Amino acid sequence: MKVTVVGAGNMASSFVKQLVKAGHDARIVGRDAQKAADLAKTLGASAVSAAEGADAEIIILATPFAGAVDALRALGNLSGKVVVDITNPLSADYMSLTVGQTTSAAEEIARAVPGARIVKGFNTLFAPVLGAGAVSNGQVPPVFLASDDADAKAKVSSLATSFGFPVVDAGPLKNARYLEPLAGLNIYLGFGAGLGTGIAPAWLPLA
Numbered sequence: 001m002k003v004t005v006v007g008a009g010n011m012a013s014s015f016v017k018q019l020v021k022a023g024h025d026a027r028i029v030g031r032d033a034q035k036a037a038d039l040a041k042t043l044g045a046s047a048v049s050a051a052e053g054a055d056a057e058i059i060i061l062a063t064p065f066a067g068a069v070d071a072l073r074a075l076g077n078l079s080g081k082v083v084v085d086i087t088n089p090l091s092a093d094y095m096s097l098t099v100g101q102t103t104s105a106a107e108e109i110a111r112a113v114p115g116a117r118i119v120k121g122f123n124t125l126f127a128p129v130l131g132a133g134a135v136s137n138g139q140v141p142p143v144f145l146a147s148d149d150a151d152a153k154a155k156v157s158s159l160a161t162s163f164g165f166p167v168v169d170a171g172p173l174k175n176a177r178y179l180e181p182l183a184g185l186n187i188y189l190g191f192g193a194g195l196g197t198g199i200a201p202a203w204l205p206l207a
C-alpha cells in the first residue's frame with residue numbers, strides 16, 4: 001500500500017520501520033524537509049512534499065495533537081482520504097489529557113478536516129513497542145481501532161495486521177474518548193509509575 005506518514009519523530013520512525021518491513025511504499029512528509037529526507041534515507045523510505053503526500057491510500061498523522069490540524073491541512077484536499085489519528089492530546093507534563101469526556105482529539109480533527117475518513121488507533125502503543133512489533137517480553141499487543149467509516153477501518157486494520165498486530169475493533173470514532181484515556185493510563189504506568197516504554201494495554205483474550 002502507498003502510505004504517507006506525516007511527521008518525522010519517534011512514532012513516525014516506528015511506523016516507517018514497520019511499513020518498510022511489511023513491503024509498503026512508505027513516504028514521509030516532515031515540516032523540516034532535511035530531517036524527513038535523513039529519516040527516509042536511514043529507513044529506506046522516501047521523503048515527499050505535502051502535496052505528494054496526499055496521494056496515498058492511508059495517511060498516518062504522527063504529529064502532536066496541537067499541530068495535527070495544520071499538518072493535515074498542509075496536504076491539501078483530503079476529501080475521501082483515510083487518515084489514521086494516533087495522537088494523544090497530552091498536557092505539558094504528559095500526565096493528563098487536554099480534551100475528553102464530551103469530545104476527543106480524533107473527533108476534533110474530524111470536525112476540522114471534514115471529508116477525511118478518520119480512524120483512531122495505534123495511540124496505545126509506545127513508539128518502541130510499535131517499532132519492535134511487541135512489548136518487552138515479546139508478547140504482541142493489539143491495536144485498537146475506532147472509526148465511523150467501516151471501509152477506512154478495514155483498510156487500517158489490514159495495515160496493522162501486515163505489521164503483525166492483532167486488531168480490536170473499538171467501535172465508532174466517538175470511542176476515541178475511551179482510547180485516549182487508555183493511552184493516558186499507559187503513559188502514567190510507563191513514565192509516572194516507572195514501568196518503562198516496553199508495555200502496552202491489551203484486552204483478554206487476545207485471540
Ligand SMILES: NC(=O)c1ccc[n+]([C@@H]2O[C@H](COP(=O)([O-])OP(=O)(O)OC[C@H]3O[C@@H](n4cnc5c(N)ncnc54)[C@H](OP(=O)(O)O)[C@@H]3O)[C@@H](O)[C@H]2O)c1
Nearest residue numbers: 007008009010011062063064065067071087088123126127
Ligand atoms: N511517542 C510515543 O510513544 C507515542 C505513542 C502513542 C501516540 N503518540 C502520539 O503520536 C504523536 C507523535 O508523537 P512522537 O512521540 O512521534 O512526537 P515527536 O517525536 O515529538 O515527533 C513529532 C513530529 O511532528 C512534527 N510536528 C510538530 N508540530 C508540527 C506541525 N505543526 N506541523 C507539522 N509537523 C509537526 C515534528 O516536526 P519536527 O521534526 O520539525 O520537530 C516531529 O517530526 C503525538 O500526537 C503523540 O501523542 C506518541
